[in-house]
Amino acid sequence: MRKSFFEELNSGIDSGVAYKNLNLKKSIISFLSRNKNVTIPDLSKELNLSVPKVTNIINDLIEDGLVRDNGKITSNGGRRPSIYGLEPESGFFLGIDVKKNYLNLGIMDFQNNIIKITENHPYELSNDKASLDELCTIISRFIGKLPIPREKILGIGINLSGRVNYATGYSYSFFNFQEDPLSKIIENYIGIPVYLENDSRAMAYGEFTHGIVKDEKNVLFLNLDYGLGMGIMIDQEIYYGKSGFAGEFGHIPLFDNDIICNCGKKGCLETEASGWALVEMFKKEIQNGTTTALDNEAGTPIILENIIKAALNDDVLAIELVAKVGSHLGKAISILINIFNPELVILGGALAETGDYLRLPILSAINKYSLSRVNSDTAIKISKLGNKVGVIGSCLLVRNRLLSIS
Incomplete structure (x- = not known):
């Protein structure tokens, strides 16, 4: 029985044909997230793959609920090709921007649309367990109130000030009082993959991709x-x-x-x-x-x-x-x-x-x-994005890391 994209994503495969196909699917999803609607010939040319190969992958992603057929493209003659786009509600990414006296929380769909954002949620950042527990509780409550199935939230990005190693998930300025990476500690509490980032870098990425740049x-x-x-x-x-x-x-x-x-x-x-x-x-x-x-x-x-x-x-x-x-x-x-x-x-x-x-x-x-x-x-x-910039950057960075080509 064929595994779905998300099953493959979480299976830890790192070699072989399945690994290669997973990376091809990531490439197609990434391309669709940037280009909205494309034809199979366009994808074939962009990814340097045969039309039959792209067709097979697109069909798998349609079956998984990630891609949809948006109908035929306008043509002056000949057979009109179908155009394909991402199914926005097939997956979501949660962004948490931690400030000194408050939190900004938001969730983005697969098509980079912000579905909900809460700004200036009261919170006091201090380097102790009580503050960490409160952070986890606020995130869990925010998730619980979303009109989205929990299993469709594919990852959570958390921005913290100070020295953060995004690759290992360690924060060296806040909550560094256990041996495990902070990302893993919060992930164990909430039950969804967590990715840490320095707040300034996440804000920068949000502005670079969706702001004034x-x-x-x-x-x-x-x-x-x-x-x-x-x-x-x-x-x-x-x-x-x-x-x-x-x-x-x-x-x-x-x-x-x-x-x-x-x-x-x-x-x-x-x-x-x-x-x-x-x-x-x-x-x-x-x-x-x-x-x-x-x-x-x-x-x-x-x-x-x-x-x-x-x-x-x-x-x-x-x-x-x-x-x-x-x-x-x-x-x-x-x-x-x-x-x-x-x-x-x-x-x-x-x-x-x-x-x-x-x-x-x-x-x-x-x-x-x-x-x-x-x-x-x-x-x-x-x-241009003001107080929303950190949430937007955080969501986009989580999406990028989940779809990164290994």
């Missing part, structure tokens, strides 16, 4: 949040570095200060140009008697999200401090521009929500510190 091949995505991270695209490919830790933008040793960074070192960019640095500066100004519409005594907590809201509501202190952070960031971005000479730098994350209050000081510093012949070729834009 068009034809650019060399792009930097900056995740400007409580911490600072970066996703790097070189020749349209995500760059990971040897250990998967490339993009530690926040730990450029730019300042001669005694502020201890979250990484344990002094003078990092994050100590004076990040969300948590902005919060600390804001608290200090209030202690020194500076007036602000953000009244901590009235019970409004001094957190990044509230400072951003204050800036957007024309609070002078919030605007001034965001501009100060922007100037520091611009100097650091100048270093990146001089090194990478990118076509595009995308500003994402919570701080990017302040718009020109942040972007204009960044541009001013770039003009001051970077080489003019280099920065003239670099556009600076704000993320």
Whole structure:
């Protein structure tokens, strides 16, 4: 009896004819996910396979419920070929974007459509078992409320800040208190395959594939949040570095200060140009008697999200401090521009929500510190996808890994 695609996918085969056919099916599914509707001759030409071979594989995928016949293509003469596309509801991918004070959760179908997304779900990220248990519970409840059979969720992508090895599933910044990979620990709890990714890299991938990036091949995505991270695209490919830790933008040793960074070192960019640095500066100004519409005594907590809201509501202190952070960031971005000479730098994350209050000081510093012949070729834009970008990137990365050609 023939095994279905999903049975083959989970069987662990790594050689022989079945292994080769599985990879051919992955190739066809990947092509269909990018091109929506295609004919068998188109697939045959694209994959350099015979028409009978492609026909057999397409028939198997139709039987498995993954592909559907969308009818005949319009033709001026001769026999009209059928066009085929993915069955969107044959499989789904779950994306979880973990922030300091909340979660974004979403689910995407096989045709890359977001079916449901929940933003700003309350959650406190801390490096302890209680926080990990809460994360697993929230994910399980989200799955339980979906109008989708659980068995159709093929994988879960979870984005965490800090050092994450996507290949092994280990997180070295959060929840690294057991011998097993964190991905396996969560997978055992939920019962669905789990893939970890660094949050900045997942956000970058979402923006590169579904956001503001068009034809650019060399792009930097900056995740400007409580911490600072970066996703790097070189020749349209995500760059990971040897250990998967490339993009530690926040730990450029730019300042001669005694502020201890979250990484344990002094003078990092994050100590004076990040969300948590902005919060600390804001608290200090209030202690020194500076007036602000953000009244901590009235019970409004001094957190990044509230400072951003204050800036957007024309609070002078919030605007001034965001501009100060922007100037520091611009100097650091100048270093990146001089090194990478990118076509595009995308500003994402919570701080990017302040718009020109942040972007204009960044541009001013770039003009001051970077080489003019280099920065003239670099556009600076704000993320198109905003708060959804991490969920979208996470879902797409899970899909890519499940369909990767071995």
